[in-house]
Each structure stands twice: as structure tokens, then as C-alpha cells.
Amino acid sequence: MRRPSSSLYTSALAFCLAVSLCAQSAVPTKLAAQSVVAQAQQDPILIRRPPPKPATPPSVVTPGGRIHLDVVVTDSAGKPVQGLEPGDFKLLDNDQPGRILSFHSFDGVNVKPDPAVEVILVFDIANLPFQQVAFVRTEVERFLRQNGGHLAHPVSIYLLSEAGLQIQPRPSVDGNALVTVLNQIKVRLQTTYAVEGADADLRHFELSVRQIAAIAENRAKNPGRKLLVWLGPGWPMVEGNNYQFTAKDQKRYFDAIVELSTKLREARMAVYSVSPTSPALGAGPDRRFLYRVYLKGVKSAQQADSGDLALKVLATQSGGRILGPDNDLVSQINNVVADANNFYTISFNPPPAQHIDEYHDLKVLLGKPGLLARTNSGYYNEPTGKHE
Numbered sequence: 001m002r003r004p005s006s007s008l009y010t011s012a013l014a015f016c017l018a019v020s021l022c023a024q025s026a027v028p029t030k031l032a033a034q035s036v037v038a039q040a041q042q043d044p045i046l047i048r049r050p051p052p053k054p055a056t057p058p059s060v061v062t063p064g065g066r067i068h069l070d071v072v073v074t075d076s077a078g079k080p081v082q083g084l085e086p087g088d089f090k091l092l093d094n095d096q097p098g099r100i101l102s103f104h105s106f107d108g109v110n111v112k113p114d115p116a117v118e119v120i121l122v123f124d125i126a127n128l129p130f131q132q133v134a135f136v137r138t139e140v141e142r143f144l145r146q147n148g149g150h151l152a153h154p155v156s157i158y159l160l161s162e163a164g165l166q167i168q169p170r171p172s173v174d175g176n177a178l179v180t181v182l183n184q185i186k187v188r189l190q191t192t193y194a195v196e197g198a199d200a201d202l203r204h205f206e207l208s209v210r211q212i213a214a215i216a217e218n219r220a221k222n223p224g225r226k227l228l229v230w231l232g233p234g235w236p237m238v239e240g241n242n243y244q245f246t247a248k249d250q251k252r253y254f255d256a257i258v259e260l261s262t263k264l265r266e267a268r269m270a271v272y273s274v275s276p277t278s279p280a281l282g283a284g285p286d287r288r289f290l291y292r293v294y295l296k297g298v299k300s301a302q303q304a305d306s307g308d309l310a311l312k313v314l315a316t317q318s319g320g321r322i323l324g325p326d327n328d329l330v331s332q333i334n335n336v337v338a339d340a341n342n343f344y345t346i347s348f349n350p351p352p353a354q355h356i357d358e359y360h361d362l363k364v365l366l367g368k369p370g371l372l373a374r375t376n377s378g379y380y381n382e383p384t385g386k387h388e
Contacts, residue, residue, distance in 0.1 A: 065101035065347035080342035092363040108341030115224040117340035124232035139329035149175035201236035208235035220267035234311030254304035270320035297378040353381040
């Protein structure tokens, strides 16, 4: 197996993905839309506060546990299921029954979460084929202008480019104002990506993993649930004959997996992959389903691989979804937003850990047949004194 040029490969991997997850990497810059920001500071629509906290639902078990899970329940047709009670849920932690300590049900109408669920749109021009960038921008604008620009949930726009991560100053429910922000995005043709091959793939992989970690780190400071909508096919998986990883590299990947998994859960952030049809399909081997090899939880550094950090893996393990590829991105995004209206939140205390970074498999089972629960598929437990 070959690896990219040694100088680039050594310097690229030496940065240590785990270290890149530190708070100092989570310092995004603001989109250049000062006029919109100024307007937002005066516009009562843009600064509208969340609705008053609803009355506590009758079906709440207390006190709360240390680990919280947001659970979306659907029927066999994929439609959300409301009205479930605590007794309908069963938690398995490493296949052992776990005690659910708190339970909350939200239906988006009678009982709404406070703060409201935030939708984060990540416009990934770093990994999108250049010919698809304008199309994705148009589809995002169509989504924002629905219902006269009145959005059901606060939305943020993040831009990922080779220069790094830029963010909108704050979420907004004014879709028309967000279109103005979107139109500030300037796109430059990437002329070297296609010819650099493995070196470029490695660079884009590192950039993307570092920045999704920065997003999770940054948003974990804010309460409430978040839906992270990644607009694009995601970053390269950097696997195959072009890459060769040492035991030291695997340890770095394992550290990154532990940190990113934990940060996404702490931020209450579910990842969604939303992508248009790729013009490359049919030009070579279909790699759309390669991510399935990496869905099982990683228990040790010896099992770690770059594929464990793939976008679709993170989407599945965080309780999100993989949509598309198709060219109706508005429908894909609307399907994501539907998950913000109906969900349940449960909590539990993990059992004592025997060692650091101890992986625990999670399953939420339902007592009624034909129902499916989506939530975090696992977590990393720490010994007493090293908890979050």
C-alpha cells in the first residue's frame, strides 16, 4: 500500500486530529454581511426570543441522569410517532438494561422544546464539485424563501471552504435575511484538487473533520437540540492502496473519534447528510455504501480507521440520517426539519467505567411493534473523576 508524499503526509497527520478538536480550533470567522447583521440587531423578527417554556408534560420521570439522548421515533412508513410514554421505551447499555431516569415528549404544537431546535446548514464548498456549488446555493435559497421566508425553526448558515469555516453571527427565523447572507458567499474555482489526488484527499479530510469538530465544540456551549445539515457528499474517506497508517496514526484517529463522538452528543447535535446527485456516479466503482463497513463502534486504537470519521458514519451514529443523493435538496432539508418537531428526550446514568475511553453500545427499543428509534448509537464512558 502506498502513502502520499512523505513530507506532506507526515506534516498533515502530525497535527493530531484529537488535538485539533480543542477549543482553540473552534474559532470561526463571520460571514461578510455587516449590513445584514446591523439589520438583524434592529429587526424584532430576527431577534425574536423562543416561546415561553411549556408546562412540564405529565409523563416525566425524575431526577435526570447524566447522559441525555434525543430520540426520534418513526413507524414503518417513516412517519413520526407521538404520544408514547416512558413505559414504551427500553434502554440497553452494552446489551444490559439501563434505568431511564427522565423522560420528555415534544410534539412541536402542544409541547415545544425551550430553546427551540436549531437547524445548522453547512454549505460545504470545499468538497462539493465546482459545477454543483451554484445549484446547491439555489436550492438552499428555495428552502429559505418557503412560506414567504418565515422559517419554522431558527436557522444558521455555515460556510466551509479550503480557507476554513465562516459562520453567520446568530440563528434567524427570517429566511429572506438569510438569503442575503447566503448571497455574500464568494466561490473560487479549485484548480488543484483534481490533479493532486491522494494528497488533496487527505488535506480535505483533515480540514473537514477538524471543522465539524469545531462546530460541535462551539455549539455545545448553547443549550438545546441542533440538527446539523451537511450540504454536500462529505469529505474523502482516505482509505485504500494510496494510504498506509501506523499504530501511532491509529491512536490519533481513535482520540479524534472519542472526542468528536462525545462533543456531538454533548452538543445534542444530530448530523444529516444531504447531497445532490453526483455527476461522478457511473464513472467508476460505486462507493456510496462503503461507509457501512465503519458503523460499528470503535473500542480501541487498534480498531480505528479514517473511515470511522466519515460523514455518513457520523450521521448514522449521532441519530441523524443520510438523505439523497437526488436533486430535490429542498425536500431533503424539509425531511430533516421534520425531526425537529417530534422527538423524545431521555436520560440515564452510565455504569462505572473500568478504563478510560470505554466504549458502550446503546440501543433504544420500543414496546410497540413496527416502530424505529433513532438516537446516539454509543458513547465513551470514563472512570470516576473523568466524566464530562
